[in-house]
Amino acid sequence: TGNQWGYGKDDGPSAWNINYPVADGDRQSPIDILPHQARHDPNLGPIVLNYDRCTSINIANNGHSVVVEFEDSDDRSVIQGGPLDNPYRLKQFHFHWGGKGCHGSEHTVEGNSYASELHLVHWNAVKFKTFGEAASAPDGLAVLGIFLETGDEHRWLHMITDSLYTVKFKGSVTDFKGFNPKCLLPSSLHYWTYLGSLTTPPLHESVIWIVVKEPMIVSEKQLGKFRTLVFTGEEEDERTRMENNFRPPQLLKGRTVRSSN
Ligand SMILES: NS(=O)(=O)c1ccc2oc(NC(=O)c3ccccc3)nc2c1
Ligand SMILES: [Zn+2]
Numbered sequence: 001t002g003n004q005w006g007y008g009k010d011d012g013p014s015a016w017n018i019n020y021p022v023a024d025g026d027r028q029s030p031i032d033i034l035p036h037q038a039r040h041d042p043n044l045g046p047i048v049l050n051y052d053r054c055t056s057i058n059i060a061n062n063g064h065s066v067v068v069e070f071e072d073s074d075d076r077s078v079i080q081g082g083p084l085d086n087p088y089r090l091k092q093f094h095f096h097w098g099g100k101g102c103h104g105s106e107h108t109v110e111g112n113s114y115a116s117e118l119h120l121v122h123w124n125a126v127k128f129k130t131f132g133e134a135a136s137a138p139d140g141l142a143v144l145g146i147f148l149e150t151g152d153e154h155r156w157l158h159m160i161t162d163s164l165y166t167v168k169f170k171g172s173v174t175d176f177k178g179f180n181p182k183c184l185l186p187s188s189l190h191y192w193t194y195l196g197s198l199t200t201p202p203l204h205e206s207v208i209w210i211v212v213k214e215p216m217i218v219s220e221k222q223l224g225k226f227r228t229l230v231f232t233g234e235e236e237d238e239r240t241r242m243e244n245n246f247r248p249p250q251l252l253k254g255r256t257v258r259s260s261n
Helices: 013-019 220-226
Strands: 047-050 056-061 066-070 078-081 088-097 116-123 141-150 173-175 191-196 207-212 216-218
Touching: 078 116, 088 141, 088 220, 141 220
Parallel strands: 141 207, 141 216
Antiparallel strands: 047 078, 056 066, 056 173, 066 088, 078 088, 088 116, 116 141, 191 207
């Protein structure tokens, strides 16, 4: 059916514009970030995360990534400050990653990729009633992007990687309670910010991107566990390893990238 998209040769990013013409739009993501061309904006305050009462619900394999969903019926876990005019509610987080030894981040910095990228997806519940409504509005979503670099083991990432075997196949979902993603964040939240889009179909141009400069460090072993997931369902014959689920950088088309200090 028309909505089938992926990261392969025939259904990958270069073919997405067939079913999703906005793929060729003016504010597409990800982008290559050039720090020296980013405008330092002293009015850009710090990002403030209020995740202390966040409620994680489940972890799932949606056939494109592994996603942890949160309860978003009130303002129990929000991001605010920085470029945001309102608090945005945490809806879910997920990852993008590469193959063994290859890189897998979506945003790049001066042409350099990281091994992986974590996206914490938030929506503007002040202006919109549902995530779906916000996801189609120019200021509807705020996604916090965190790069993952390989090095020492991350002390808390095991809480996710130890659960990945339970969501190996597309369509699998398991309970995942009591996880606070604040434990994944690097010490500094200095960031770049620009107006962009979802990096997968439907590619809505509704995202205020906040890309944190400092990567989180994870071990190659921890990253390898993400590659034990498969894109395919348990009932399907082939087992296509889930890796390289990233969109390459898109044209800036005159946009300005701003930098916090
Ligand atoms: N790579 S990305 O740009 O962060 C990105 C890309 C595509 C996305 O679609 C959704 N949908 C929901 O989260 C959702 C969750 C629950 C109900 C409806 C939608 N989030 C996305 C984030
Ligand atoms: Zn993403």
